Amino acid sequence: MSTQKRKSVSYSKWGYIFIIPFFVVYIFCSLIPLFSTFYNSFFENYRDGLTQIGPNFVGFENYIKLFTPNSSGNILILDYTANTMIMWLLGAIPQLIFSLLLAIIFTSARLKIKGQQFFKTVIYMPNLVMASAFAMLFFTLFSNVGPVNQLINAMGGETVDFFGNVWTARGIIAFINFLMWFGNTTILLMAGIMGIDQSLFEAASIDGANSVQVFFKITLPLLMPILVYVIITSLIGGLQMFDVPQIITAGIGKPNRSTMTLIMYLNNYLSTSKNYGMSGAISVVVFIITGILSMFVYKTMVKGDDSGKKKAKKLAAKGVK
């Protein structure tokens, strides 16, 4: 009897106990602020100098204000979403390609690169520098009298107004983000590739597959879960882009508000007049956009993986192991 009882003893309660600290922190630091943001977005609540206005319940007025076209017929929040996405894509696409390439080179059994640890450290390094310091550095480098323009002048070119031109300004911001994050992405992708069973690569090479075939038939499909994770986290980080453009453009999204990101927009409402109503509404919109885009990325990329899982489930249901 006693042995039978022992068999049914469950240790799973310890599992729950161990995850309590996380959930407590999560509820207080993330979930409650999340709901309070929704709540705040329905109020008029700001400071006019030293005078507090509100909070007065205004329903959806903040959202209506956000989505009302201005006198030129533009819905600003959509413009800023576009700015943010453009700058993210400008940085994220080259970053993914570059990181993937580096990850493959570093993990390649054929190449056996020496000094891997050194390179890994070096490419990760930019991530340790503060974004604002990076922004200041590039601001100085590309200013009208900065080293880059001095070089251009020395080679006989005209001074380029990097921060006065929409695409150079966006490009520089994207480049900073690229530089800061490609090391991080490379390391994640390397971990993903190293997680793939080496025997598959060996089998492929025995079968005479070339590197391109190995990449597209083995590495990429099996890397998908990590790739999805990398893209979604990068997307979320991209939507929250703030410090670099804020510093480079003095908070006004020069030139002509073309580098104004969603969070800069939010910050403008929040920083001086503590406008919790409007910034709450923007936060909720950013939340929804992030949710939709993450879902979209997930759905489009995990299709193949999905069918594989279903097959496995079917097999499991049949009792095949």
Next chain:
Amino acid sequence: MKKRLLAALVASATVLSFAGCSSNTTSTSNTNSSAPADNSSVADNSSVADDSSVADDSSVADDSSAAADDTTDISKAGTGITLSESEGKVFNIYAWNEEFKGFFEKYYTVPEGVTVNWIINPSDDGVYQDKLDEALLNQASAAADDKVDMFLAEADYIVKYTNSDYTLDVSTIGVKQLDTEYQYTVSAASDNNGAIKGVSFQCCPAALIYRRSIAKEVLGTDDPAEVQAQLDNWDKFTEVAQKAKDSGYYMTGSYVETFRTFSNNTTSAWVDADNNLVIDDAIKQYIAQAKDFLDKEYTLPCGVWDDQKTAEMYKDGKVMCFFGPAWYYNFSMSNAQDPEKGCSGDWAICQGPQAYFWGGTWLLAATGTDNPEMVADIMNAFTANEDICSKLIENEGQFTNNMAVNQKYADDPTFGNAFLGGQNDTAIYVELAKNIKFENKTQYDQLLNEKLPDVFLDYFKGNISEEDAYKNFYQYVNEKYPAIVTP
């Protein structure tokens, strides 16, 4: 798969918690007058090591005796009062730069046993105001030693504080009301009912500061009176700008350089009684001039504080005119004073096309201070104490808020500012100060004044239409100040 989906959602939820973050750039430093027993609140004494008189902790300890010696010396001329028992031991001053801190540490003798705590936040993008507002709003609940005792305010936003309950009527704490103070500094510090909430230690009539050598080349003279005669209105100023360009120079170093001359001569405030945004004709005049000057390359496409502009203050600089009051060349023209690359002595001042003033630092007493005696003593020291005021003129090139002392130096034929080639700048400021009026001010002025030129730069460069620049400016105002109604 569900789990991963959940993870993605959770991660995106963290977007929202971003709103709670705020960067903290506060820098705090302490100065000790003696070694107080309750030193626990002092964070880091070494942070004052840059002050020549306070080398390290050990010298701080016997500072009271050193201070006694110093009073006979030139450097310390403060009053060194003994405070009553009720006074707090920690004195908190909010400021946005080191200017007043420098004068305070040099010339004011801190009463024994008091620790002075400087909380310095940069004024860029209104950060100083934000931090100060936060502290004042929490003043009532703050511990006595954490309360703001005194804070500095600038002409652009002083009305926000004087017209609030967060500042004290200083006549109640023993600040002397002097006839020697300039009337505009008094009206600026007064609330709508006439109660005086603080004092200014400087008077800030602004002038046109020009390079003598360049003026000689462009105008054929470097004599302030003759230079003034050649550019005493905007039409003449523009003509001279063309001449400067023909000789290979820039008239000004920044498209914002002349902004304060216009914004200071508006006929209406930034917002009217119904909180509508008003773009004054003077501002429109500025916009037209800046566009013209940039198109014709009379000036450079950089902001007032940009490195590119200040680099033009060196000996090999190509800029003829700068605009600013006395504090500008003392505090912001260090490149020109550089012993090697600078050109100290190659400068002079005249009134320029239009009279105006810029900035000025007012000392305001915070309601709830636990150091009213010391607040009053500091205010009196920097306005009434002729010894300190004289030192500010002689050693610091300041133009003080004490007419009697200013007049003394203005009348002194032997007095001159070496930086200005021996020109008696005080004599000129005494005249210019008569024109200053403090009017058309709102609590929103700082950001509106600073950002209008910034936002309009796209238009000045020809990237967007003037109409679009106005729209961008209105949008900026909408975001920053929900209370202002824009067209």
